[in-house]
Amino acid sequence: MNPTHSKRERLTAAAATLVHQKGFSNTTLADVAEMAKLPLGGIYYYFKTKDALAEAVTERRVSDIDALLEKLDRLPTPQARLKALVNVWAEDREIDALYGCPIGSLCYELAKGRGPLSTVASRLFTHLLAWSEAQFGLAGFTRKQAKTHALHLISALQGISLVANALGDSDAILSETRFLTGWLDTLSRTQKNGGHA
Amino acid sequence: MNPTHSKRERLTAAAATLVHQKGFSNTTLADVAEMAKLPLGGIYYYFKTKDALAEAVTERRVSDIDALLEKLDRLPTPQARLKALVNVWAEDREIDALYGCPIGSLCYELAKGRGPLSTVASRLFTHLLAWSEAQFGLAGFTRKQAKTHALHLISALQGISLVANALGDSDAILSETRFLTGWLDTLSRTQKNGGHA
DNA sequence: GTCTATATGGAGATAGAC
DNA sequence: GTCTATCTCCATATAGAC
Structure with missing residues (x-):
């Protein structure tokens, strides 16, 4: 308007x-x-200033994440939600292989040297981690397990974006997302009371 | 001299x-x-030029990696070597939480925009991946499995460095390296002919 | 609120004495 | 080979007309 x-x-x-x-x-x-x-x-x-623009970009990324997580929240089970998160990386593999993950590459760059900006950037990960941790909790894991698993999941997604970008190979992302999906399936099967949200 | x-x-x-x-x-x-x-x-x-200096830095990192892998090669089993690699990240967790992984952050930055430099940087990962893949192969996995597992391992190490750096939390690295060590143990147990180098 | 023109500083790169 | 002094460019940022 x-x-x-x-x-x-x-x-x-x-x-x-x-x-x-x-x-x-x-x-x-x-x-x-x-x-x-x-x-x-x-x-x-x-x-x-230019830094103010960087902050606006970061805020925008936070909003993107929040919108995505809200969308995923509509799925019926925590397992489905986590797998859908992984699937987002699979779908974005071409652009991530070209330019890296928009969140991860931004954080890595802003963390170097700039004090105040890096604080804002860290929120990108606290949101993702808190949400993932909540999903693992709903799936029946203890708080400690949920925390560990969430960290592993988000790290793997960030790491594969970085490696695939360095290699210029989007297939690497496909390989890793398949691996992670399999891992999530295995976890569900291992659980006793497997995942009633 | x-x-x-x-x-x-x-x-x-x-x-x-x-x-x-x-x-x-x-x-x-x-x-x-x-x-x-x-x-x-x-x-x-x-x-x-300044870019020539960046190239020298990258070459230096490649040498560091090669020296590290040579050292790890002296360990008796592929499982021990892979776990020792993970342990390097655990030991370097404080500095990585402060500044990120020296390899990963360099690659991410050089991949943006610069054609020739990013090619050199990608060698850092091809070395690490080839070595890891070889270890999984020696441990008895098929070529395809070895490739997948190597990619997962290196991605996880890169990802946790990035996330821990964003959060400024070295404990996150400790959590993830423990997780990865456990994963490597599980893999060994799953294998039939467990790991004779 | 929007645009043009310009100021300012800093970083890469060079010239040339020694 | 080494160092000092300097040049040039370009990116951020500002001044001020409209």
Whole structure:
């Protein structure tokens, strides 16, 4: 509605895309302005500094995660939800092999040197981990087991994105997501009271 | 011996440390010169460009990996070697939680945008994966299983480094390395002809 | 609110004395 | 081979007209 919000939205969207593809340091405000079809100086009405733009991009990623998890919450069982999360990586394998996971690569870059920004970035993982941990809990695992399994799952997804990106090989992601799906199945079978949400 | 090599060595060592701590983009040649106790201009006698320095850092990491794997090769069984690899991450957990895995964070950064440099960086993972795959093969797995397991292992180690770095939590690395060690034990037990190198 | 023009600083890279 | 001084470019950021 408000044209102000529309431009701000275009800026964060353009920045999110460019940061994913080229990294934050390699992305110039001129790049962002061009993709958002705004003059360079126009950015500063919406964002005082480049770091403020990075923060907006991070917030946007947090929203993406929250929206995804809400969608997954509609599935009937925790096992189905966890497998659906894994499946998101399988579906995004081509773009992740090209540019890495948008969350992981952002966190890794923002963690270097910048104090305040890295704090915001860490929220991306606390959300994912808390949700996964909750699912494992609902599936009947103890709190400790749920925590360990959630950490393993999210780490594996982040790691395969990084490795596949380094190798430029999207099939690696497919291999690992199949492995993780199998692991989740095995866990369900091992459980006594297997997964009634 | 040659004082030239000594300075070149000091430069790559300083660059490797700084790139790990602050990232490649955030590291200036002035930083490197200062840490290596050389004047800024002196760098250009050894490295024509900043990218050439990045390449030297990457080569250095490749050497580190090769030396590590050679050391692990002296262990009696493939299971012992794989568990020892995991243990390296457990031992390095404090520094990895602070700055991320030196290999993974370097690859992620160099993969963004730079064509030629990312190729060199990918060698870091091809070495690690080939070695791990060989160990799983020696442990009695089929080629396909060995490939899958190697990818899972290296991904998990990379992923936990990334997540622990984002959270600033070295205990996360400890949790995951314990999990992986347990997984390797389970694999051995599942195998019929368990692991005679 | 939006745009143009410009200031400022910093980082990579070079020239050239020694 | 080594060091000092400097150049140039470019990216962030600002000033100020409209």
